[in-house]
Every structure is written in structure tokens, then in C-alpha cells.
Amino acid sequence: MTLNQKNVGFQSVKRKTLSKQVVDQIVQLLQSGHFKPGDKLPSEPKLMEELYVSRPVLREAMSSLETLGIIRRKTREGTYFSERVGSEPFYRMLALSTGDFSAIIEARISIELGLITLAAEKITDEQLGKLKQTIEDMSEADDYSEHDKEFHRIIANSANNPFVEGLVDPLLSMVDQVLNKVSQEYKNREATVEQHIEVYNALKKRDVLEAYTKLREHLEYGRNKVMKIIHSRDVF
Incomplete structure (x- = not known):
């Protein structure tokens, strides 16, 4: 199941600490139960549109999420929420x-x-x-x-x-x-x-x-x- 298959209601992100706010919003999607481990995230352009952020800000946030083990990227397949807690x-x-x-x-x-x-x-x-x-x-x-x-x-x-x-x-x-x-x-x-x-x-x-x-x-x-x-x- 992908993120854009649900009406999750992304909020517009302010300029202050943009990448952190993006991280917080994506984490909130899991905490709220809108999405589950293993679900696929929408494409980069779609996320930029939904979050009202630039590509550099989004990529910074995604790198942070990957470091935290919250997401994982598959070559030519897209980005997914991790299925289990990482080390x-x-x-x-x-x-x-x-x-x-x-x-x-x-x-x-x-x-x-x-x-x-x-x-x-x-x-x-x-x-x-x-x-x-x-x-x-x-x-x-x-x-x-x-x-x-x-x-x-x-x-x-x-x-x-x-x-x-x-x-x-x-x-x-x-x-x-x-x-x-x-x-x-x-x-x-x-x-x-x-x-x-x-x-x-x-x-x-x-x-x-x-x-x-x-x-x-x-x-x-x-x-x-x-x-x-x-x-x-x-x-x-």
C-alpha cells in the first residue's frame, strides 16, 4: 500500500527547520496508524508537492529517516517504511x-x-x-x-x-x-x-x-x- 492511496492530510511545512518537520510528519504517519511497516512512500515529486518543500530539503529529511532506520530505499523500486526495528x-x-x-x-x-x-x-x-x-x-x-x-x-x-x-x-x-x-x-x-x-x-x-x-x-x-x-x- 502506498502513501498516496490514503487521504492522510499532509500539512504545509514552514521554513524553520524544514527537514526536521518533514521527518516528524512522516514519522507521524506511522505513529497514527495511517501506514504500516513495509508500506511504500509516494514518489519524490509527489512528496515535494504534498509537503511544499524543495528537493534538497526532502532529500535531507529522507537521508535522516534512512539513518534512523525508519525507511529503506530499493534501487529502481522506490522507498519503503522499514519492516522492523534496525540496529x-x-x-x-x-x-x-x-x-x-x-x-x-x-x-x-x-x-x-x-x-x-x-x-x-x-x-x-x-x-x-x-x-x-x-x-x-x-x-x-x-x-x-x-x-x-x-x-x-x-x-x-x-x-x-x-x-x-x-x-x-x-x-x-x-x-x-x-x-x-x-x-x-x-x-x-x-x-x-x-x-x-x-x-x-x-x-x-x-x-x-x-x-x-x-x-x-x-x-x-x-x-x-x-x-x-x-x-x-x-x-x-
Whole structure:
């Protein structure tokens, strides 16, 4: 469904902060329910006519919307509202908290613990198989950090909640960047693999409480170890 198939009542845009007003109006179309994720926007000339703005103003607004992950452009097909929450806005927000590792790890813990309670109920046999494979890969790889992240990413995605899934990749990447500054001292393959196995077994049983408890123990173990290294070396 395209925007011009509905009578949405675009408002004339004033000269002040034109591109921002265009962004606000297009976002409002989603918030008001006039249009849904995946709907196609009208052509550039049509938007210029409806909003009473110039091409440079409109393109500036569309670039902002694309950066925010609200729209996506398809070559030779047009511009569409995104179908799900993207990660890019969260990457940008987290950049402002780069020096506050404690806050970042607390955010990660709170989000992942919420997700695993859903994952314990929703995870599929296929996703369980992928989890098991990451544990096997982690046991063999010299650098197991990517397999570690994939383990947590699979759990997050198995919760089937697009509103919070977009937070996970930015948080995992930000944590990884911080850990690289700390050195390899924080890593303990044997302990990590053992803890992942415990989380996997709890998920396999679909035991919500046990999955929550085991993941919390795993995340707290990592946080305590890294924070001790950071404080002793004054990394930040």
C-alpha cells in the first residue's frame, strides 16, 4: 500500500527547520496508524508537492529517516517504511556511552535476561542446534569471541521480539570493543564454555527460571571479572 492511496492530510511545512518537520510528519504517519511497516512512500515529486518543500530539503529529511532506520530505499523500486526495528540508531546512541562500561554492561544484562525468559518458551529445535554448534566452535577456535557473540545473538533472536532484537547487536559490539581494550586477560574459555552449556541445557528443557538463573550467573561472572581488570588498570 502506498502513501498516496490514503487521504492522510499532509500539512504545509514552514521554513524553520524544514527537514526536521518533514521527518516528524512522516514519522507521524506511522505513529497514527495511517501506514504500516513495509508500506511504500509516494514518489519524490509527489512528496515535494504534498509537503511544499524543495528537493534538497526532502532529500535531507529522507537521508535522516534512512539513518534512523525508519525507511529503506530499493534501487529502481522506490522507498519503503522499514519492516522492523534496525540496529543503526542504537549504535549511534551507544557511542555517547563508550566510556561508561558499567552502564553498557548493565543495559546488556537487563535486556538479555528479559529476552531469555521469552527464548525459553519460543526457541526452536533448529535454533537449539545452532546454539550447540556455537559451543562446539567455541571449544575449538583460537579466538572464540565471534562464537560467543553468536551464542547470545541466537538467544536474542529466538525471543521473536523485533523491538528489542535491534538492541542486541549494538550492545554486543560495544562490549566487544571495550573488552579488546582490556586485553585477553579477561577470557576464560573453559569457564565460558561450561556456562554456555548450562544455559543451553536450561533452554533445551524450556525451563524459564533455570535459563534466567544460568544466564545471569554467566553475565555476572563476566562483568565482575572485567570490572576488576578495568579498575586495577584504570583503562577508562
